[in-house]
Amino acid sequence: MDQDRVTLFKTAERIKEELIKASRVLPQDVQALIDKVNPEGGKAESVMNAIRQNLIQAEKQNLPMCQDTGAFWCLVRIGRSSDALLANIEKAVIEGARLAAEEGYFRKSIVNDPYGERKNTGTNLPPFIYYELADGDAVDVSFLMKGFGSENCSSLRMLNPTAGEDGVVNAVVEMMKSAGGKPCPPVFLGVGVGGTMDRAAFLSKKAFFEETADSALSERILEKVNELRIGPGGLGGFPTALSVSVLSEPTHIAGLPVALTVNCWAERKCSIRFERGEI
Template sequence: MRTLKSQEVYIPLKDAIMQSGVVLPDDILLGIEKAKREEEDGPALSVLKHITDNLSIAGKKHIPLCQDTGMVILFVSIGQELIIEGDPLEKVLYRAVEDAYEKGLFRKSVVEDPLKDRKNSGNNLPPVIYYDFLPGDRLIIKGLLKGFGSENCSRVFMLKPTDGREKVIESVVSAVRDAGGAPCPPVVLGIGIGGTMDYAAKLSKKALLRKLDQHHPDPYYSDLEKEILDQVNATGIGSGGVGGKTSALGVKIEKFPTHIAGLPVAVSVNCWADRRLEISL
């Protein structure tokens, strides 16, 4: 067994949240630069240039790269031979989120009740947390700062088993086409296929944790990712929704076994501000 003090979790997680709200991962930066090189002169290229200018300013001044600093989603994988000493883990996670948003001067965007009075929690709590367990003694936390301009464009499709691959592609493309410029394209798409309605949605968020160059290990799904990306970019929605060659930077798929009578497909839409974080302890 290995022991990890709660403070050893709190500090790196807080720092990672603060960093992800200010600086995008390298693969996303490279994806945006690639889109700039491939775009013709015009409104879409201007949008991409403004995005990179914005990112440069955020990095230099260490301020949030977007006014919507998101709702925190955490995927927490706990080694079965790990003991966390001190405060309960969930309390540590909450404190890291709260302190990161306070110290980073991030906008607090979470309301306590989704319908009744929608009073702001004042600390961006609670985060959405998914737990699982791993062999060994490591703690791995991956997460997203999920903005809601794009989240509001996410969809779930309960397809028939006979609908097959083409209907999956058609459904994803229709979600992007219906969204238009609302999710601040170029977007990153996380797609969950299989399980149940709720589990497909979880898979679609998990897919967003992968880097743009991390393709699905199964060639069938890797090819499907590429085909969906090509068809989404063929819509011509373009950066900022003003028309152009790049409507999406990447497409990532996660799959799971499902019932003989169903084919759940969930699409999580993320804007170009693909704010991922990861710590491994």
């Protein structure tokens, strides 16, 4: 094998291993938030107990924690001083995802021809890949394993430019109100504000990989969403959401796009850093 193929093989293997692990074990910060929940009895407590028991089972049995192992949403951040070839990165991401779906016993949840025949691709491919430039010379590959019970509750509003922070909070609360018990609460929320319609939507997913840009706004949204008392499993009580992360960017004078990505309690994700020469 030539050097390029050796590198591709190693990169794809690393991606595969991280994805398989992500399907079975939550990231430490996500698990910590679930451990910390102290429901006030009732069904909230039964649901949280089932979730905790499920996480133990998934790890012990080497099974995905949820049968919906999701669509591969992928963000590739390439250092401006990196010498990595974009075409090689794409190959590694696709191959890593393909191997993970096969060897990790992921459900093949992707279909072609969405409004027609809806024929399963049989591989859980294609992944949905975004590329960005960043500082440095490394390449960061981040995956969200996006389940669709929650994704069906993700949504977007184009607010008036004068709507302000209250408008953003209310938009998210309204979107969560119509989500109700559908997305497997307690949920994790990503909020994207500004840009264009598609940029806001993109930011609402990127938000799961960044510190919130506005912790005061995040706290406000979290509090208001929890006041809905949708509760674990949608069966009432506390909590409805466990965390809110907000990202924003400049926008047009005429608008205020607000996008919400809803993630179920099983917030499965991973980020892999490839140093210069590793990809």
